[in-house]
Amino acid sequence: MTESFLDRREHLFYHWFVRLSDYGCNVGVLASFAVDKRPSWGGKPFEMMTPEIHRELYRLMVLSRLVDRACCELSVHWFPSEGEEAVLVGSFYGLRPDDVIAPHYRGPFIAFYMRGAALDRLLASPLGKATSYTRGRAPAHCGPPHFNIIPWVSGDLGPIISIAAGTALACRYKQSDRVTVHTIGEGTTNRGDFHEALTLAGLWKLPVVYVVQNNQYAISLHISEFMPCKEITDRAAGYGMPGVAVDGNDVAAVFETVQEAVARARQGLGPTLIEARTYRLRGHWAGDPAAYRPPEEVEAWRAQDPVVRCQQALLASGALTPEDDKALWAAAEEEVAEALAKAKAAPDLGTPDAGLNEVYA
């Protein structure tokens, strides 16, 4: 007997449900595959760079740098994001508050801050304080859900890639024009989850944008030791989506590239795989001396520091005066210092077994 189209779709549904339910996607989300109504997008086209936006991107990068350095001081287990600020900020700036974001575990705090999270409560996380959004648990897993942020839910690299496809599916199911933006390490693109999620996203033209935060290392391995293809964007063709490479140390370029992909996704034109090429200036974790890298390599990338490049571009264009710049750094330093003092003064979690509260499995 010939299988009807509907039967085949049900078949597919079952297959994907079994796979994705492992990763926490729910029935309601997955049932959405049957609905193929793409609302026409009534929004305005992606915003082009303006001096105001450029200055704000710079301010956020400065803040991210200072927060990251503070966290490195607080915990050797912190994953430093110095050098990657253009991707951290450019990927998530300019989205609607109802768009879903899923930040990579390296440098997520600035994304939370951009969504309205309190800096002192974020900094309370590496301190293990009761006021932290994770109530003292690991900072990378931080995720106040009301900000439409998917936290990096477990120490396992990969599952969040499928969850980002799942939220995009849910938004489609609810006939909204919300978009999901997910940043991900280039090493993690070798996980099976990446293949499954991007196959689904490309096949069903889901409103999701994947930004690969390519810092060229997966712990101590250089990308040349673990990536079988030349460019990560080469992978996009296999998933039926555009692959776009961007200078990941140029915040304006990252912002505009992501905004364009978001506009496509919002119009129902499907996902995009963006590769933002950048560099991890410090070790994999704060206590890692990163002796496996040639110092000349680090120095060459230090000369491409995204914060300095943005600063120079703003000063050269006249959008920022040296006095504005000094004031901006001073204000950011004060903001971080105040938040840090508040976080340190916050109550501790309590007795060691308090860490088991709200643990259900």
Ligand SMILES: Cc1ncc(C[n+]2csc(CCOP(=O)(O)OP(=O)(O)O)c2C)c(N)n1
């Ligand atoms: C499934 C799984 N395998 C291995 C690890 C150990 N691990 C933690 S971070 C990491 C490197 C990830 O590299 P990348 O995706 O490039 O992100 P980056 O750390 O460079 O930001 C590895 C292998 C893990 N957490 N989960």
Ligand SMILES: [Mg+2]
């Ligand atoms: Mg990496």
